[in-house]
Amino acid sequence: MAEAMTIERRHPLAGHVFAGTGVALTPAHAAFRTSLRCPSASVPGLSDALGVALPRTPKTSVTEKGRSALWLGPDEWLLIDEKTDPMADLGGIDALHAAVDISHRNTAILVSGPGAADVINAGCPQDLSMEAFGTGACSRTIFGKAEIVLWRVKPSVFRIEVWRSFSDYVFGYLAEAARDGG
């Protein structure tokens, strides 16, 4: 007789934790993520439907009621929401757009602490000073060999969105950098 099988969904960074001097690494909670692309004529309609005004300024993000829209390019945004699925709000929209559910393509790592920017700079070439990359700033960029979306949630907390298959590499790289720096 075949035994009943149970399949459990495992977080790609299950069991990964790191706390060092001045920096802590924490896998972020699961979240709904949508890759959204649209021409500028569609932006007002989509902003209304989503309940968050899609930012038009490079490197900026907007958060309303737990839903965030991150500017990635002149016609591209990343939507992140831990509670409700943005795809559900885009169902009946006539405005021209392309939305792709990437909730499980990405996972995220929260890098927090006074040394967070220095640790990220071990693999990321961008200027992360408060003047150049203030609170709320976000950008697609590179970390070591992996492409990431970097988002400064609070002055000393960064969220790194990374493809799940690269997450172990990025987490390991960050932990190594934190050990070296500490």
Added chain:
Amino acid sequence: MLLIHCPYCEEARPEIEFRHAGEAHIARPADIASLTDEEFSRFFFYRDNPKGITFERWRHLHGCARFFNAARDTVTDKFLVTYPAGEAKPDLVEAANENAKGAT
């Protein structure tokens, strides 16, 4: 590391985020089927490769992911100006003056 100004991100970003994408301002012939082999090879394979100022396509691959055009000096590796794809070749004298103004 070079800093390259992305016209879409509106700031200078590290070279490692970018990819070179060949010579710029090469228009695809309107009626490509009527070209002779010689004409097609001119369009498809032959590039200027000058020593000096060259116009190139670049892509901000690990950033906004958009293609844009740049004027670069192949001798000094200096970027003279970058501008959105689809725009006409800029006036380089004017661009040089703008850069000089920005530097002072």
